[in-house]
Amino acid sequence: MSTPSALTTTSYAILSLLAVRPWSTYELTRQMDRSVGRMWPRAQSKLYEEPKKLVAHGLATARSEAVGQRSRTVYSITPEGRTALAAWHREPGGGPVLEFEQLLKLSFAEHGSRADALATLAAARRWAEERNVENRSAAEAYASGNGPFPDRLPQNLLVGRFLTDFYRLVAEWADWATPLVEAWPEDPAAAGADAAQAAETARRADW
Amino acid sequence: MSTPSALTTTSYAILSLLAVRPWSTYELTRQMDRSVGRMWPRAQSKLYEEPKKLVAHGLATARSEAVGQRSRTVYSITPEGRTALAAWHREPGGGPVLEFEQLLKLSFAEHGSRADALATLAAARRWAEERNVENRSAAEAYASGNGPFPDRLPQNLLVGRFLTDFYRLVAEWADWATPLVEAWPEDPAAAGADAAQAAETARRADW
DNA sequence: TTCTTCATGTAATTAGTTACATGATTGA
DNA sequence: TCAATCATGTAACTAATTACATGAAGAA
Numbered sequence: 001m002s003t004p005s006a007l008t009t010t011s012y013a014i015l016s017l018l019a020v021r022p023w024s025t026y027e028l029t030r031q032m033d034r035s036v037g038r039m040w041p042r043a044q045s046k047l048y049e050e051p052k053k054l055v056a057h058g059l060a061t062a063r064s065e066a067v068g069q070r071s072r073t074v075y076s077i078t079p080e081g082r083t084a085l086a087a088w089h090r091e092p093g094g095g096p097v098l099e100f101e102q103l104l105k106l107s108f109a110e111h112g113s114r115a116d117a118l119a120t121l122a123a124a125r126r127w128a129e130e131r132n133v134e135n136r137s138a139a140e141a142y143a144s145g146n147g148p149f150p151d152r153l154p155q156n157l158l159v160g161r162f163l164t165d166f167y168r169l170v171a172e173w174a175d176w177a178t179p180l181v182e183a184w185p186e187d188p189a190a191a192g193a194d195a196a197q198a199a200e201t202a203r204r205a206d207w
Numbered sequence: 208m209s210t211p212s213a214l215t216t217t218s219y220a221i222l223s224l225l226a227v228r229p230w231s232t233y234e235l236t237r238q239m240d241r242s243v244g245r246m247w248p249r250a251q252s253k254l255y256e257e258p259k260k261l262v263a264h265g266l267a268t269a270r271s272e273a274v275g276q277r278s279r280t281v282y283s284i285t286p287e288g289r290t291a292l293a294a295w296h297r298e299p300g301g302g303p304v305l306e307f308e309q310l311l312k313l314s315f316a317e318h319g320s321r322a323d324a325l326a327t328l329a330a331a332r333r334w335a336e337e338r339n340v341e342n343r344s345a346a347e348a349y350a351s352g353n354g355p356f357p358d359r360l361p362q363n364l365l366v367g368r369f370l371t372d373f374y375r376l377v378a379e380w381a382d383w384a385t386p387l388v389e390a391w392p393e394d395p396a397a398a399g400a401d402a403a404q405a406a407e408t409a410r411r412a413d414w
Numbered sequence: 415t416t417c418t419t420c421a422t423g424t425a426a427t428t429a430g431t432t433a434c435a436t437g438a439t440t441g442a
Numbered sequence: 443t444c445a446a447t448c449a450t451g452t453a454a455c456t457a458a459t460t461a462c463a464t465g466a467a468g469a470a
Contacts (some may be wrong), residue, residue, distance in 0.1 A: 008457070009308050015259050016315035039307045041313065043459050048423060070465055072422065082318065089319025093327055094308040095334030096377060099215050100246045100369075101301040107246065107366045108223035110359065111289065111297025120300055127302030136412040143336060143402075143409040152317065153400040154391065157408060159314045162307075164412045169376055171414065173369050183416050184361065193360040195350075201364060202346040205339060205371045207378065215429070233449050250431050255451060276438055279450065 012088045013040045014050050018060055018077040019085055020149065024052065025073055035038075051075045059084050063118050102127075106177075110189035113143055117156065117181050117188060128170035135163055214264065219295050220247045221257050225267055225284040225354065226292055232258065232280055238298055240339075258282045267289050267308035296398035313384075324388050324395060328381050342366075342370055 007015075013036050017023060023031065028047045031037075051073075054060035059081035066072045077085075102108040102124045109117040140162055141147045147156065215220075220243050224230060230238065235254045238244075242321045258280075259266035267287035284292075309331045318323040346367055348354045354363065390397040 005456075009311070010279060010457080011290050016311070016318065019315070021208040024421090025423080028209075029421095036311070036314070039305060039310045040334040041304060041306070042457095045424080045460085046458060049458090067421080070422070085318040086320075087317070089312055089327075092330055093217075093312050096305075096310075096330060096373075097248060099248070099301075099304040099306075099374070103246045103366060103369055104216070104220055104223070104243070104305075105296055105300050107243070107362050108226070108292075109296070109362050109365075111223060111226050111270060111292040113293075116296040120296075121365040123299055131302075132412060134414070136409070139405075139409040139412045140403040140444055143405045144243055150400075151396075153405065154387075154395070154398040155314050155316050157405055158316075158384050158387070159310060159400065161383065161404070161408045161411075162310055162376075164408055165376055165380060166303075166305070166373075168411065168414060169372055173372060176368065177365050180361075180365070188361070189358075192363040193357070196365065197368070198318075198346075198350045198360065198364055201368045201371055202343070204368075204375065205346045207339070207375060217429080231449090232451080236449095249429095251428060252432085252452080256430095274449080275438055277450070296429075 003026065005053065005061075007084070009040065010042055010046060011053060012046065012085065013042075015054055015059055015077065015081055015085055018051075018054070018075055019038050019082060020152070022063075022074050022076040025075070028075075035159075037158070039159065052079065057084075057129075071127070089102075098130070109181075110191075112188070114181065114184050114186055114188050117184070118178065121178050121181060125171055125174040125178075128167045132164075132167045132171070137169060139164060212260065214260070216247065216293070216301075217249055217253060218260060219292065220255050221247075221254065222261055222284060222288055222292055225258075225261070225282055226289060227359070229270075229281050229283040231272070232282070234278055235282075242366075246366065269300075316388075317394075317398075319395070321388065321391050321393055321395050324391070325385065328385050328388060332378055332381040332385075335374045335381065339371075339374045339378070342367070342374060346371060385400065 014028060015154060017028060017031055017036065025048050028051070029044045032042060032044075032047060037046065051060060051062065054075070055062050057080075058078060060075045060077055063074045063076070065074055100118045105112065105120050106117055138147065142153055142160065147153065151158075180194060181188075183194075215297060219389050221235060224235060224238055224243065232255050235258070236251045239249060239251075239254060258267060258269070261282070262269050264287075267284055270281045270283070272281055309327045312319065312327050313324055345354065349360060349363060349367065354360065356363075361398065387401060388395075390401075
């Protein structure tokens with residue numbers, strides 16, 4: 001039996017959840033969908049693999065429960081797991097990494113039509129609206145004291161504010177960009193520059 | 208010889224660059240560092256692989272140039288490549304995907320110390336500052352009409368505004384969060400909720 | 415009783431990263 | 443002429459995704 005592969009940020013994300021309380025794998029996938037996935041998105045199947053690694057490292061234990069005929073696995077953190085988490089928090093941690101395909105397309109809008117660019121902007125706007133719907137419910141629940149894990153409110157506030165402002169940023173950016181693109185000619189390759197907006201953007205970068 | 212694997216967003220990112228002008232692979236890596244990498248970050252080595260795939264698909268051609276004793280490869284887009292790009296622009300495109308390890312850590316700050324959390328916030332602040340330095344230069348160059356590819360200014364304006372506002376968001380968020388965390392007790396697990404800030408966050412999600 | 419959705423997991427594939435290697439160029 | 447940096451590329455590895463499979467529970 002070889003040594004298990006090194007822990008990744010994804011491992012620590014799951015270990016962090018286990019430090020709150022024990023979860024079954026399926027419950028972990030739900031949490032990823034809702035909370036952790038907003039800042040560390042991963043596919044479901046990962047969440048069935050990573051806990052096994054945690055167990056191999058001695059940072060978690062697995063318990064099998066019966067649900068009808070089939071079984072499910074519930075994971076719990078160990079004291080060694082808590083030690084590992086504390087060590088992780090002492091390390092720097094990476095800044096935001098953004099992947100934004102729609103922005104990539106707009107960046108090369110001259111190879112598509114103006115209508116394509118407008119559709120892309122509309123999709124980005126919708127994305128922000130959809131994300132904000134659940135986000136708003138969560139924020140309101142917390143504000144009225146009805147959120148889950150009320151003792152974790154101070155931490156959730158930090159996350160909630162960032163995401164709230166991020167969704168807002170996307171929506172406001174799309175609203176700002178749409179009239180600009182509407183003013184383009186049919187062929188974006190022939191679009192002219194908006195000097196005022198370029199100057200304004202430079203001004204906003206000056207802080 | 209089997210059919211080459213399907214094109215990914217990364218393929219189209221590179222194809223988009225080739226549509227602007229031919230580039231050597233190394234030049235492509237520079238562009239990724241500077242421009243495209245801000246919204247579609249990929250490792251250098253990818254940029255040596257993907258163009259080969261484009262050639263296999265007939266979307267680009269490779270030409271070998273001599274540089275002293277060694278050779279370098281310069282890639283150009285084909286008419287089929289331009290057609291493929293146009294088709295790509297007609298498809299929806301994904302919304303922003305954010306990976307933010309520092310935020311993940313703060314989200315579970317109760318498993319570290321208050322000092323850890325403050326260090327993480329400071330690192331996020333620095334990250335935003337560093338990104339903004341180059342970003343500001345680019346914005347100012349464009350605003351004064353000295354940017355590269357001046358005919359692409361309208362597109363670059365859309366990207367530039369988003370990134371400018373994003374870096375600003377990170378910095379302002381860190382500035383907002385720091386005094387909150389400073390007010391925590393030594394052990395973040397014992398921190399109390401700031402009801403006013405929770406209410407304000409809910410308000411900001413209301414649009 | 416059948417259909418749908420919830421719940422649980424595995425297998426195959428791949429996109430992407432890290433690490434390595436080395437020639438060319440330039441400036442001290 | 444040596445060191446450092448720029449430039450060019452390959453190989454090995456793995457984290458992550460997509461696709462698949464199937465049992466349980468509840469609704470119609």
